[in-house]
Amino acid sequence: MPFEEVTQKSAHHPKPVGLVLQYGTAGFRTCAKKLDHIMFRMGLLATLRSKKTKATIGVMVTASHNPEEDNGVKLVDPMGEMVTPAWEGYATELANAEQEGLLPTLKDLIEREAIDMAQEANVFVGKDTRCSSESLSKAVMDGVCALGGHYNGLVTTPQLHYLVCCQNTQGRYGEATIKGYYQKLSQAFIQLTKNVPNRTDDQKTLLVDGANGIGALKVSEMETYLKKELQLSLFNDGSSGKLNHLCGADFVKVQQRAPKGVEISAGERCCSYDGDADRIVYYYTDSASRFHLLDGDKIATLISTYLKDLLTQAGLDLQIAVVQTAYANGSSTRYLEDVMKVIVRCTKTGVKHLHHAAQEFDIGIYFEANGHGTVLFSKLAEEKIQQLARDSNANDERKRAAFTLHNTINLINQTVGDAMSDMLLIEAVLAIRGMTVQQWDAIYTDLPNRQLKVKVADRRVIDTTDAERRTVRPEGLQEAIDLLVKKYRRARSFVRPSGTEDVVRVYAEADTQVGLRGGEHNLPCGETLPDRDSLVFSQHAFSLLYACQCLMMICSYVFQESADALAHEVSLAVHQLAGGVGEEPKPL
Ligand SMILES: CC(=O)N[C@H]1[C@@H](OP(=O)(O)O)O[C@H](CO)[C@@H](O)[C@@H]1O
Numbered sequence: 161m162p163f164e165e166v167t168q169k170s171a172h173h174p175k176p177v178g179l180v181l182q183y184g185t186a187g188f189r190t191c192a193k194k195l196d197h198i199m200f201r202m203g204l205l206a207t208l209r210s211k212k213t214k215a216t217i218g219v220m221v222t223a224s225h226n227p228e229e230d231n232g233v234k235l236v237d238p239m240g241e242m243v244t245p246a247w248e249g250y251a252t253e254l255a256n257a258e259q260e261g262l263l264p265t266l267k268d269l270i271e272r273e274a275i276d277m278a279q280e281a282n283v284f285v286g287k288d289t290r291c292s293s294e295s296l297s298k299a300v301m302d303g304v305c306a307l308g309g310h311y312n313g314l315v316t317t318p319q320l321h322y323l324v325c326c327q328n329t330q331g332r333y334g335e336a337t338i339k340g341y342y343q344k345l346s347q348a349f350i351q352l353t354k355n356v357p358n359r360t361d362d363q364k365t366l367l368v369d370g371a372n373g374i375g376a377l378k379v380s381e382m383e384t385y386l387k388k389e390l391q392l393s394l395f396n397d398g399s400s401g402k403l404n405h406l407c408g409a410d411f412v413k414v415q416q417r418a419p420k421g422v423e424i425s426a427g428e429r430c431c432s433y434d435g436d437a438d439r440i441v442y443y444y445t446d447s448a449s450r451f452h453l454l455d456g457d458k459i460a461t462l463i464s465t466y467l468k469d470l471l472t473q474a475g476l477d478l479q480i481a482v483v484q485t486a487y488a489n490g491s492s493t494r495y496l497e498d499v500m501k502v503i504v505r506c507t508k509t510g511v512k513h514l515h516h517a518a519q520e521f522d523i524g525i526y527f528e529a530n531g532h533g534t535v536l537f538s539k540l541a542e543e544k545i546q547q548l549a550r551d552s553n554a555n556d557e558r559k560r561a562a563f564t565l566h567n568t569i570n571l572i573n574q575t576v577g578d579a580m581s582d583m584l585l586i587e588a589v590l591a592i593r594g595m596t597v598q599q600w601d602a603i604y605t606d607l608p609n610r611q612l613k614v615k616v617a618d619r620r621v622i623d624t625t626d627a628e629r630r631t632v633r634p635e636g637l638q639e640a641i642d643l644l645v646k647k648y649r650r651a652r653s654f655v656r657p658s659g660t661e662d663v664v665r666v667y668a669e670a671d672t673q674v675g676l677r678g679g680e681h682n683l684p685c686g687e688t689l690p691d692r693d694s695l696v697f698s699q700h701a702f703s704l705l706y707a708c709q710c711l712m713m714i715c716s717y718v719f720q721e722s723a724d725a726l727a728h729e730v731s732l733a734v735h736q737l738a739g740g741v742g743e744e745p746k747p748l
């Protein structure tokens with residue numbers, strides 16, 4: 161009986177009494193030391209899910225952008241998507257059963273789901289480069305072995321999703337090997353860029369910050385397949401630095417500055433992956449050394465502009481939508497709705513929510529502002545594109561557009577956001593449209609924004625609604641936020657409990673000086689800007705150019721200061737009304 165083996169093996173992976181963890185935004189995630197029993201149990205659960213679905217299931221051991229000391233685990237369903245919500249619930253039940261309750265919980269689950277235990281099981285296990293991932297993935301394998309078969313390997317999260325999908329579609333999505341993944345993506349990239357006239361060396365080179373993680377390893381493996389059509393300068397490749405430390409997509413996005421360890425010259429195109437390479441952000445510095453970030457919102461805009469134009473050229477009537485979360489910059493939403501006239505949806509944070517919403521459209525482009533996203537094509541959309549590419553009566557322009565769309569589909573990892581696939585797509589789009597990173601950046605201007613974290617005793621006291629844009633609990637918090645937001649123009653702020661860290665996240669954006677305290681505003685370099693009144697009166701003394709430059713600088717710092725001030729004030733409200741622990745948040 162397999163249950164005897166479960167009992168025997170689970171004794172090697174004991175649960176610390178009383179420890180309660182929840183399957184959150186991206187599975188279980190916490191300090192690696194607390195996860196051994198969770199891994200074993202997720203091995204068991206994945207095997208049951210495999211028996212239930214009669215398909216290969218994936219288990220990924222990673223804590224993505226979290227610090228090196230953390231780890232985590234999440235399950236991947238047969239088509240490469242996140243595990244279905246009911247099974248997230250089972251995961252939490254199984255994880256929290258005390259040692260003696262494990263077997264009854266397992267048996268109860270088998271009964272509820274009517275699982276045929278004689279059915280074969282197949283589980284792919286992936287892991288990132290964290291030190292703890294080695295032993296934790298072995299714990300998963302122990303769980304799998306107690307009930308079924310396995311696969312093991314060092315892969316990025318999106319590679320695992322891809323492998324699972326290929327395996328369960330009998331190769332229709334691609335070959336279920338890492339080599340197959342590199343070949344599929346590289347061939348599509350080469351096809352897309354081969355006819356681009358005058359692609360300069362600048363367009364063919366890109367700086368990549370690998371966050372000292374698995375993405376660095378894997379992107380250098382892929383480079384040979386790209387046949388010099390894209391040449392990468394890889395930084396933070398894991399040879400010396402620490403995973404995600406002062407580098408990687410999350411650091412760059414949240415800190416709004418370049419990562420450590422990357423030598424950037426003015427105007428050079430750079431990108432950063434996160435720790436498991438399912439996110440990407442781009443950036444550059446201008447000639448005045450100012451940092452410019454191109455995040456998930458800018459990526460979504462670039463890709464939707466590209467796809468919309470291709471559909472027009474192809475004469476295909478397919479509905480495009482962009483899915484965002486509350487973290488999307490207000491300027492991006494406005495641009496997409498008002499200028500591009502595409503449908504925009506807002507969902508809760510977490511890729512599973514965005515992915516689900518994107519599936520409702522012919523072409524659903526989803527990106528979290530942090531750079532996690534991809535594009536989904538419905539079956540109908542893919543068929544229409546294929547048909548047109550084969551149609552001998554269609555004119556050359558339409559057919560060319562259909563071929564380009566077909567190669568674009570092959571370049572995209574539709575199972576989940578994928579830094580490597582997204583990077584190739586962005587590079588192809590920039591090449592095809594002959595755009596520089598500065599031109600891309602200029603499509604719209606981000607509203608200054610700030611993200612902060614507040615420590616509270618129990619973050620579950622915060623309950624949200626309206627895709628997390630408003631709080632319903634604790635009492636008085638939303639009213640306080642509303643009052644604070646009113647002090648600023650074009651301002652927006654919301655708070656929500658994180659699903660991956662023990663903090664409450666605060667987001668604020670604003671574009672106006674209204675509500676700022678008067679007096680001096682200090683630049684980061686320590687210089688003092690004149691206050692508003694003296695600026696107005698002293699304009700006569702300035703040359704026009706100098707006045708404009710000065711004004712632009714002031715605007716940029718003052719606007720940023722509004723976003724910072726609002727974020728700080730909202731953090732204080734959270735601290736006061738939601739059980740903040742430790743010192744009150746300090747102004748930035
Ligand atoms: C503001 C933010 O970036 N939140 C991230 C973060 O979730 P939180 O629930 O906010 O901790 O990690 C998730 C998993 O990687 C990612 O999907 C999400 O976008």
Ligand SMILES: [Mg+2]
Pocket residue numbers: 224225434435436437438439
């Ligand atoms: Mg990640």
